[in-house]
Amino acid sequence: MTQTPSQDIADLISRCALRDRAAFRTLYERTSAKLFGVTLRILKDRSEAEEAIQEVYVKIWQRADRYVAGNTSPISWLVAVARNHALDILRARRPVSDDIDVALEIPDAGPSPERATQDNQERAQIEQCLGTLEPDRADAVRGAYLDGYSYEELASRHTVPLNTMRTWLRRSLIKLKDCLSA
Template sequence: MTPEGISELISRVALRDRSAFDRLYTSTSAKLFGVCLRILGNRSEAEDALQDIYVKIWNKADRFAVADTSPISWLVAIARNHSIDVLRARKPATAELEKAVGLAEPSLNPEQSAIASGETKRINECLDQLDSDRAAAVRGAYLNGESYDLLAIRHRVPLNTMRTWLRRSLMKLKECLER
């Protein structure tokens, strides 16, 4: 679905249109689930987080400003921030649970693996076009779930500079991926 189509669905969700909400969920849930899973590292927690995220989207759709933000960026930001909040609230796992985590890992089927591989390749090619410090910051924030504060300290820049780096880098990535 195009960004304009997603923006339209968000606008209709703001008016409490349930069919638009269903279509928005169908169109975006896989991407947002991937964000949750990447940050949380736990499929069950990611599924729970995804439900909470769509409740937030339903309640906050009227706050989406079409002219200011890409709709996917807005949705991913909600998913990312919620997942980080879940991560921060997480209680430490017991030693036995930590041992059991690596025993069984769900894997993708061949078709899903091929699609994911192609998307990963495109994203990495676009990330490689960014300055190395900007690419590292984007990977840290959006793939590893690191906070802006931590990234600002690591890259020895003010927090607002880090925000600017990430915003501009995301805009460049968007342009690259749309080509």
């Protein structure tokens, strides 16, 4: 009776569990290309995959007695060993989280407390000066210089001619400049 390739590999694994070196050599010859492909696909580095495949076969030699014929196909079991080992290597690559004290050395990208205070004071002063303008003029200034509306859009929004809007904005900016410099 002729064995299928799957039964043949299962037999080789069983003989490896009995520490049959010749069976192990044959198993390696028949399956190493496939398992190397699995580790290479996961690790994406040829030299690392070559090293990993050696470790995979050490695991297969040590754990051959854990393979139970009939539960899974022998090649699936071998691929699982290779895959799990390659994933373990990937997990080990991740940097170990540093101590929280290292975070104290990372500069804050935001403004310094002094700069934030100064910005808040300037913002409050601008708001106070905007409050001295007529409400529609202040709204037009905010629309033009904070919200990015065009003069045409503001003229339409406030139902005034375009030149009137230009005059509003020019005069409002002059008032704001005087207020801010006072």
